[in-house]
Amino acid sequence: MLEANAKAKPEHTPGALERYQLPVEVQESLEELRALSRKAEGGGAEGAEARKELRRKLLEASPAVVARASDIGCKSQHLLIGTASGGDPLTELALSGRLDMMREEVAGENPTPLEVLLTERVVSCWLLVELFDRLMAAQLSKDTPDEKRVTERLLRHYLRWQESANSRFLAAVRELARLRKLEATAPPVQVNTQVNVLGG
DSSP: OHHHHHHHSOOOOOOHHHHHSOOHHHHHHHHHHHHHHHHHHTOHHHHHHHHHHHHHHHHHSOHHHHHHHTOHHHHHHHHHHHHHHTTOHHHHHHHHHHHHHHHHHHHOSSOOHHHHHHHHHHHHHHHHHHHHHHHHHHHHOTTSOGGGOOOHHHHHHHHHHHHHHHHHHHHHHHHHHHHHHHHHHSOOOOOOOOOOOOOO
16 A cells, blocks of 8 residues: 555655755865865965965855855854754754755745845754743743743743744745745736848
């Protein structure tokens, strides 16, 4: 029965998730740039030379390489994932995969550049909301030892941060919905092509 269901399952259609997976050449270029960056951090004459080479390579790099190398939002997400997972490798890997699935679901097929930007904002804010929910749940749980509970004053700060994160998440969702509504109601762009035929 399971085998029959597996055969009946439709083939996967490439969506937004594949757009977030890096091609091999982009990964290789990033590794080369990271190696130069580590040398540049060393300082001295070798570090200065590595910085010059890094600057030259970055100017020659493709837009995909530059976009990923400058993606501090992705780095922030990894930091939050590490905190939210509490050191559990399964939760950490599952959360990372969950974000990829959310990107695919929220961005949809053929997203515009603005939709991609707002999708990242939605995903990042969702993760922050989940993190604050976990922190608050741990503080309010009856199983949490007293020595691990924060003060009431700090708990109020947590609550305000949680409310702020939730407001930012909802605002990002609204903006994405508003953008799609505007795109749906925008008149189609008509391109007129004029061909002049010169008689000889």
